[in-house]
Amino acid sequence: MREVAACAGWDIGGAHLKLAVADTRGRLIHVGQYSCPLWRGLNELDLQLSRLHRRFRLREALHLVTMTGELADIFADRHEGVQTLLRVAGRRIGAGRLRVYSLRHGWCDVRTAVRVPLEVASANWHATAASVAGIVPEALLVDIGSTTTDIIPIHNGRVAARASTDAGRLRTGELLYTGVSRTPVMAVVRRMKFRGVWQNMTAEQFANMADVYRLIGNLRFGADETADGRGKKPRDCARRLARMLGCDLRDASMRDWRQAARFIAGAQQEGVMKEMNRVLSVFPRSSGWPVIGAGAGRFIARRLAKRLRRRYLDYAELVNAPRRWREPAAVCAPAVALALMGRTSC
Numbered sequence: 008m009r010e011v012a013a014c015a016g017w018d019i020g021g022a023h024l025k026l027a028v029a030d031t032r033g034r035l036i037h038v039g040q041y042s043c044p045l046w047r048g049l050n051e052l053d054l055q056l057s058r059l060h061r062r063f064r065l066r067e068a069l070h071l072v073t074m075t076g077e078l079a080d081i082f083a084d085r086h087e088g089v090q091t092l093l094r095v096a097g098r099r100i101g102a103g104r105l106r107v108y109s110l111r112h113g114w115c116d117v118r119t120a121v122r123v124p125l126e127v128a129s130a131n132w133h134a135t136a137a138s139v140a141g142i143v144p145e146a147l148l149v150d151i152g153s154t155t156t157d158i159i160p161i162h163n164g165r166v167a168a169r170a171s172t173d174a175g176r177l178r179t180g181e182l183l184y185t186g187v188s189r190t191p192v193m194a195v196v197r198r199m200k201f202r203g204v205w206q207n208m209t210a211e212q213f214a215n216m217a218d219v220y221r222l223i224g225n226l227r228f229g230a231d232e233t234a235d236g237r238g239k240k241p242r243d244c245a246r247r248l249a250r251m252l253g254c255d256l257r258d259a260s261m262r263d264w265r266q267a268a269r270f271i272a273g274a275q276q277e278g279v280m281k282e283m284n285r286v287l288s289v290f291p292r293s294s295g296w297p298v299i300g301a302g303a304g305r306f307i308a309r310r311l312a313k314r315l316r317r318r319y320l321d322y323a324e325l326v327n328a329p330r331r332w333r334e335p336a337a338v339c340a341p342a343v344a345l346a347l348m349g350r351t352s353c
Contacts, residue, residue, distance in 0.1 A: 016345030
């Protein structure tokens with residue numbers, strides 16, 4: 008017998024749509040990430056919402072929405088993006104059963120949310136942090152996704168971020184535009200040591216960080232797109248990475264390409280650790296704070312926690328996700344946060 012869904016949490020991103028469904032007892036019964044490249048048009052979102060709504064029989068569920076998809080370049084600005092995405096979601100889900108997560112207005116109905124679009128835009132990080140703050144009162148949440156990294160302090164049981172907008176968070180170091188999948192390699196390193204010689208990199212989007220992490224065994228195939236639209240096997244990844252160095256695959260061994268990937272990954276991780284330390288420096292009594300990892304790149308958070316000699320907690324275990332949903336729950340943390348918080352907050 009199919010479980011009855013009480014809450015469905017939706018995180019509408021620019022590349023993926025994430026869905027978490029909780030039953031009437033507040034248990035996760037489904038978590039998933041689905042390809043939804045908004046730059047191709049709103050039809051991508053329309054089709055996915057319709058398909059998932061039918062598949063999981065969500066007609067009677069309370070639907071809770073957050074987003075970052077308003078940044079897609081099909082929209083003129085964030086205002087238009089938020090308003091358009093909410094219109095699509097309202098049409099496909101039903102506006103009467105839809106609530107929107109906002110930074111300062113709490114849970115909003117669609118009519119209110121479209122009037123305060125900047126309180127709704129890119130608020131998904133706050134939803135995850137709010138769910139953590141109710142469980143661990145002092146911590147550093149590090150959510151490393153396909154495109155961005157959120158570094159969020161939790162203090163006295165509250166989200167203690169110094170800024171709330173993307174621009175402000177980029178200034179404080181609480182938001183980094185670096186991730187384990189879609190980030191172009193050229194955004195991480197411009198010069199590297201390859202086969203014992205330092206050289207410059209090409210400034211072309213020949214390869215992304217998914218190629219890097221697949222080569223060193225940290226990523227599965229995933230739903231991300233490759234730069235050339237071709238395969239995701241190690242030799243495919245190495246071929247794209249070779250172009251970043253002005254080479255072809257045949258010019259070096261797979262061992263050399265994996266070593267190059269390790270260099271690039273190390274450079275990215277050093278950058279993330281630098282900003283973690285920067286955020287923590289604002290809190291002089293934070294030495295005992297654990298690092299809580301979320302996102303597809305939380306293996307980096309775990310690694311950096313060890314380097315910083317801090318305890319590591321995984322988001323999926325923190326919210327007591329069933330074993331089969333632990334991996335997707337950590338990857339889809341904002342959607343999970345909505346589904347679990349919504350049952351008691353709305």
